[in-house]
Amino acid sequence: MKHTLSVLVEDEAGVLTRIAGLFARRGFNIESLAVGSAEQGGISRITMVVNGNDQVIEQITKQLYKLINVIKVQDITDVPCVERELMLIKVNASSTTRSEIVELAQIFRARIVDVADDSLIIEVVGDPGKMVAFVQVLQKFGIREVARTGKIALIRESGVNTEFLRLSEIKV
Known part of the structure; x- marks a missing residue:
């Protein structure tokens, strides 16, 4: 585990x-x-x-x-925490695929930080699951490079467990 x-x-x-x-x-x-x-x-x-x-x-x-x-x-594995990672991802982006990649970046609340003739560098911040999902949706365009910071986390003083809340929303 x-x-x-x-x-x-x-x-x-x-x-x-x-x-x-x-x-x-x-x-x-x-x-x-x-x-x-x-x-x-x-x-x-x-x-x-x-x-x-x-x-x-x-x-x-x-x-x-x-x-x-x-x-x-x-x-802090089983303690309610705020967890984040930063990832920079360089992806192939031709003139025909660029708009689709930009739309996907918007869905993931990511930012385009560099534009070249045949590629984009995208910055995305979020929990580790979001990073994995973003990489998966960009896979079809061809990923050139990825740099990730690793997880940072702080314990939630409120004690609210967002994982529990997310699971209860799914069941309803």
């Missing part, structure tokens, strides 16, 4: 290397990794997606806490 971990660390050189080394030594793959400044100066938030069962995640959490610069580790 994929787990999303939110890790607060002191913003010092080598912290990310030590965390990545911890995963490598234990043979675990980090599927997604995003790092940036947190709400407090000198602190960074690392959001990572890793594969493993609950026992594996518990062991990883304990190991992370043993690292000197780690302040807090949270498994």
Whole structure:
């Protein structure tokens, strides 16, 4: 099962290397990794997606806490969160397909950020499922390149679980 971990660390050189080394030594793959400044100066938030069962995640959490610069580790997989990713995607766009691609971009609330004679670069922001769906609809035009940031997430203070709301809308 994929787990999303939110890790607060002191913003010092080598912290990310030590965390990545911890995963490598234990043979675990980090599927997604995003790092940036947190709400407090000198602190960074690392959001990572890793594969493993609950026992594996518990062991990883304990190991992370043993690292000197780690302040807090949270498994936010089953907690109501706001999750986002950024993706840039370069797609073939001839004069005959360009308008259809632009329409699809509008449906996904994406933005065209570069136009060339035979291609478009599109920026899309949203949850990971939206990224997958957007790639699927653009597949038929020919995707040249994709760059994704990886997931970032914050816990919803409201406690509202949008996945639950979405599922209840479908049933009605």
